[in-house]
Amino acid sequence: MQLQIEPLNAALGASVRGLVLSELDVARRDTLLDAFDQHQVLFFPQLNPTAVEHRAIASVFGEPEVHIEGREVDRSSARYVDDENLILVIDSGRNPANFWHTDATFRKRPPGASVIAIRTVPPRGGDTLWLDTYRAFDELAPPIKELARSLRAIHGHPGISDTNPHPVVRTHPRTGREALWLNRGWTTGLEAVPTIQAQPLLRFFFDAMEQPEYTCRWSWSVGDVAVWDNRCTMHYALRDFGDDYREIHRITVAGEVPA
Numbered sequence: 001m002q003l004q005i006e007p008l009n010a011a012l013g014a015s016v017r018g019l020v021l022s023e024l025d026v027a028r029r030d031t032l033l034d035a036f037d038q039h040q041v042l043f044f045p046q047l048n049p050t051a052v053e054h055r056a057i058a059s060v061f062g063e064p065e066v067h068i069e070g071r072e073v074d075r076s077s078a079r080y081v082d083d084e085n086l087i088l089v090i091d092s093g094r095n096p097a098n099f100w101h102t103d104a105t106f107r108k109r110p111p112g113a114s115v116i117a118i119r120t121v122p123p124r125g126g127d128t129l130w131l132d133t134y135r136a137f138d139e140l141a142p143p144i145k146e147l148a149r150s151l152r153a154i155h156g157h158p159g160i161s162d163t164n165p166h167p168v169v170r171t172h173p174r175t176g177r178e179a180l181w182l183n184r185g186w187t188t189g190l191e192a193v194p195t196i197q198a199q200p201l202l203r204f205f206f207d208a209m210e211q212p213e214y215t216c217r218w219s220w221s222v223g224d225v226a227v228w229d230n231r232c233t234m235h236y237a238l239r240d241f242g243d244d245y246r247e248i249h250r251i252t253v254a255g256e257v258p259a
């Protein structure tokens with residue numbers, strides 16, 4: 001079966017239909033990777049993958065790794081689907097991600113992509129937004145682009161996560177495109193810039209980035225899978241579903257040291 005890739009009516013994202021997991025050959029992998037490079041987030045409606053299939057999809061986009069999330073450092077309470085701790089179970093009500101972020105940017109080598117399957121969808125709400133950080137960079141005025149290229153940011157919250165510096169402008173290793181690689185969730189300072197100067201500058205960049213025009217929004221059905229590229233996107237999971245239960249299963253795949 002041919003893969004049908006249809007861009008969303010938004011700044012980024014595409015849906016993929018026609019994926020049969022037993023037919024994941026080299027040609028289809030290449031098609032998926034090309035679509036990923038182009039659209040940054042791929043959605044597979046109602047794919048309902050088993051744990052093994054979830055890993056197979058994730059492997060298209062990189063090497064699955066054990067996920068360490070700073071706000072979930074209590075690893076003793078983390079639940080996994082599999083024995084190797086690659087598929088993390090997230091109760092979204094108790095672990096809300098309703099802040100703009102890119103996953104685990106506090107790590108020296110942050111995850112390249114995240115692959116989630118939604119298992120329980122609340123009756124109302126629970127959509128997720130993604131944002132195109134290439135576009136966020138492209139739309140900066142030329143002198144601001146130069147300033148951004150000259151800066152390195154500190155990511156992480158001491159006591160909650162590791163902290164590591166990364167370039168503010170990151171070049172995607174596959175597409176060669178530059179993305180503004182900061183996020184309100186994890187970026188806490190700028191290297192060699194005193195706090196009194198860094199804080200307003202960071203707020204300036206966050207405000208410039210967080211534009212509805214740069215986003216897409218997905219309303220979930222049970223069994224949907226989403227894959228996003230942490231090198232060129234941020235995301236925000238809406239916490240608008242009250243006491244209802246929402247559960248996702250997530251695999252992150254390894255990335256490279258940002259450059």
Ligand SMILES: O=C(O)CCC(=O)C(=O)O
Pocket residue numbers: 090092097103114116127128235236237248250
């Ligand atoms: O639940 C979601 O839609 C995404 C939550 C999130 O930020 C993540 O899994 O990294």
Ligand SMILES: [Fe+2]
Pocket residue numbers: 097101102103235
């Ligand atoms: Fe996240």
